[in-house]
Amino acid sequence: MMNYPAGEAADQATARSDTDSTTPGSPPAHPAVPPAAAIAAQGLTTVRGDRTVLRGLDFTVRAGRITGLLGPSGCGKTTLMRAIVGTQAKVDGTLQVLGHPAGDPTLRSRIGYVTQAPSVYDDLTVRQNLDYFAAVLFPGRAHRQERRTTVDRAIDDVDLASHADSLAGRLSGGQRSRVSLAVALLGTPELLVLDEPTVGLDPVLRRDLWNLFHQIAADRGTTLLVSSHVMDEAERCHRLLLMREGEILADDTPEALRHRNDTATVEEAFLRLVDAAAARAAHAPEEPRS
Numbered sequence: 001m002m003n004y005p006a007g008e009a010a011d012q013a014t015a016r017s018d019t020d021s022t023t024p025g026s027p028p029a030h031p032a033v034p035p036a037a038a039i040a041a042q043g044l045t046t047v048r049g050d051r052t053v054l055r056g057l058d059f060t061v062r063a064g065r066i067t068g069l070l071g072p073s074g075c076g077k078t079t080l081m082r083a084i085v086g087t088q089a090k091v092d093g094t095l096q097v098l099g100h101p102a103g104d105p106t107l108r109s110r111i112g113y114v115t116q117a118p119s120v121y122d123d124l125t126v127r128q129n130l131d132y133f134a135a136v137l138f139p140g141r142a143h144r145q146e147r148r149t150t151v152d153r154a155i156d157d158v159d160l161a162s163h164a165d166s167l168a169g170r171l172s173g174g175q176r177s178r179v180s181l182a183v184a185l186l187g188t189p190e191l192l193v194l195d196e197p198t199v200g201l202d203p204v205l206r207r208d209l210w211n212l213f214h215q216i217a218a219d220r221g222t223t224l225l226v227s228s229h230v231m232d233e234a235e236r237c238h239r240l241l242l243m244r245e246g247e248i249l250a251d252d253t254p255e256a257l258r259h260r261n262d263t264a265t266v267e268e269a270f271l272r273l274v275d276a277a278a279a280r281a282a283h284a285p286e287e288p289r290s
């Protein structure tokens with residue numbers, strides 16, 4: 001894998017510049033120049049089957065930053081990501097992505113989406129998989145050199161040069177996930193939506209992938225929205241959206257979350273916010289939950 005600068009120092013430096021907050025109860029800060037929003041949601045509600053999975057979400061995701069979408073299994077992270085990339089039905093409210101309504105056809109080439117299940121062809125090699133998707137993105141003989149350069153770069157990005165000629169079906173789970181990520185990187189998307197990209201990876205690979213995410217954000221100006229239910233990954237993000245049961249509990253930097261909740265870790269801050277939300281719900285009038 002490419003040799004990336006230490007992620008955490010870079011995170012802390014950039015996190016310090018993201019000091020405003022939309023967590024309920026916190027004083028609003030007013031930066032001189034409001035940061036651009038890559039994603040803006042208002043009243044975002046989604047029903048799946050007979051359940052309301054997202055419940056009136058209001059949030060923004062900043063351009064050029066890494067935003068972690070964290071919360072327990074089943075809280076609605078994948079559903080929210082599907083809404084953002086335009087593959088989720090029954091989405092109500094307002095959801096603007098890169099200045100367009102989510103799902104707008106012009107967004108297709110501007111967003112890279114990596115689902116939890118790797119979407120690769122097992123009977124093709126790593127390079128053949130990437131060649132195939134590159135041919136869709138950059139068709140024709142005129143783009144031959146561009147295809148080759150882009151495929152080489154994507155393979156290098158995810159540290160699979162030594163497996164470029166291996167069949168995808170013979171790779172480990174983590175390696176197949178990285179092929180999926182390489183596919184998403186081919187078109188140099190402005191927004192990368194990554195659904196639990198580090199699940200099942202060993203600590204060294206997880207660190208290397210997070211360094212890659214920071215490199216992509218810093219060098220290419222890409223906005224990354226990365227879901228995880230592993231709270232220690234929270235510290236690697238510039239900003240966090242903490243979710244629980246279809247609601248956003250906090251939208252802030254890791255540092256501000258720890259500070260405001262007077263905790264040593266984001267995980268403890270999250271648990272405090274969960275307890276506070278449960279206490280509020282216990283005192284609120286009964287509402288029907290579908």
Ligand SMILES: Nc1ncnc2c1ncn2[C@@H]1O[C@H](COP(=O)(O)OP(=O)(O)OP(=O)(O)O)[C@@H](O)[C@H]1O
Pocket residue numbers: 048049050051053071072073074075076077078079080229
């Ligand atoms: N196809 C579906 N039909 C009906 N309900 C669904 C469907 N897919 C997911 N759900 C429900 O939507 C809720 C949110 O699921 P979602 O996959 O968005 O959660 P998640 O936070 O991504 O979970 P995980 O971390 O386990 O991937 C869950 O209660 C789930 O049961």
